[in-house]
Amino acid sequence: MPEQLLTILKICLLVLLYLFFLRVIRAVWAEVAAPRLAPDGAPAPVVAPVAKGRSRSSRSTRRNSTPTRLRVVEPTARSGADYEIGPEVTIGRSAGCSIVLDEQYVSSVHTRLFTREDQVFVEDLGSTNGTWINGVRAVGQMPVRTGDRVQIGNVILELC
């Protein structure tokens, strides 16, 4: 077997090897670049169907819009107050939080809300009493959308 032929075959093999990695990287890119796109190109529904108990029909029209504000529902003493969500807000009793809620059962740094790629997420920051989304305790980073209710201690906030 002539040596040149072996060398050529070897180079071919190395090229093939790197072709493999090229395809791997392309696959990684496909996963990372557009991770949440449904086949038709529309943002995939990351969130479960809205709770049946919800009545206000106006909500259905803006169900897919990104919530930008937080409105206090309970306690009634505070109700009506609303806050901007922005890229990130922290909520808690401590003065260092972006939204200070000095209420019962609220931990000093309780929860944060942040927006990533037009999706708002809620993350409990190790609070004593937990963060509840529509009556279910949040674990890790949970996507939320307009109309969802976030309970922190005895405070209930609605995303709108």
Next chain:
Amino acid sequence: MTAITATAPTDLVDAVSKRRRTTELGLLLLAFIVTGGLYALASLGRNASLPADVGPFLAGVVTLVLVAHLVVRRVASAADGLLLPLAALLNGIGYVFIARLNDDLAALQATWTAVAIAAFVATLVVVRDVKKLRSYPYTFGLIGLGLLLLPLLPGIGRNINGARIWVEIGPVSFQPGEFAKIALAIFFAGYLVENRELLGVATFKLGPFRIPDPRHFVPVLAAWGVALVVMIFQRDLGSALLFFVLFVVMLWVATGRAAYLVAGGGLFALGAWFSWSQFSHVQTRVQVWLDPWADPSGSGYQIIQAAYALAWGGTTGTGPGLGISGRIPFEETDFIFAIIAEELGLAGSTAVLCAYLLMAGTGLRIAQRSTDEFLSLLAVGLTTLLGVQAFIIIAGVTRVLPLTGITLPFVSYGGSSLLANYVLLALLMRISDRAERRVARPAVAP
């Protein structure tokens, strides 16, 4: 209280599954072509003829790869599609180089590969929900320590090449330590998730410092200490280092406190100094690393030959089967990277590094995608085991670190290592599958 995750929309999962399995099949095909080509080329280089058993070889590879792929399709269809092809490629490259170096070992390695794929399949089928492992952290901790201690038992323990890490039962000998690593990663993940808040807050005063209450560290430190002592006395320094890194990384990731990295570094320096001053075999390793030329035909021989192999390889290597084999002790296991670098050169050895890098990246992506804290932490731990093990041995062979003999995952000859790494891969893929199916979101209020 844990039922906060609901099933993702089926059509979305189906789309992800389809895309990933198609990717996987395509990449497996490419890996198969590379392996087959390499096998033929190695034989052409060595004997100037195509290997006699090329037919059975290709059939065997196709069977193994397809079985694994079809089982993934059936039981974990949404799992990541890159891990299996990367492992198959590394395994294929490894096998070709083992076959090129030693026919007897190649036959054994082929058997072990089949057993390892069977273990991969069995793990995927049996462990349907990795999260259940969280319920038994101490059981896994004890299993891990038990496995580590097994080689010290008289009767079944064997001392091979200066390291007492083997167990021989009947005709089969294996290294239980390889499996202990996985069990201990499960223990750490379970324990740390349960106690991470306690470990993350500094409430205990120690001189000028405030540290987390030491009580909460007792179980982890005990497991870590015992494991480390066992490994040092078994003279398995590579595993000790791997285990230490796993411990520090998992503590860091669980608590998010970089102070653990600093403390870990300090503890490591202390441990390294202690073992250096106490054990002559550690001193020898360090001396060989600093100056292999002090004893070029004795203790420095292996590392010098490896350096020659790397240099001789150049950019694209001598060609498969055309290197000088048989001169480096343990070239099928610890030093297989040097042989790959000699025959495929910088290009080929970089490809191997790329494969580990991509595997580690995929593992960390799985950890990030996983919404369950335990699974996320376990994925980090398993990825650390894989990536750091590859780093330690490659660094040892290339004289970046003192040489500590451990296997190169998926590539080196060794049944226990192959088996354990395929089980590890199956667990990672299981976690990935679950992460895709359970998109965290507020569930419907009752």
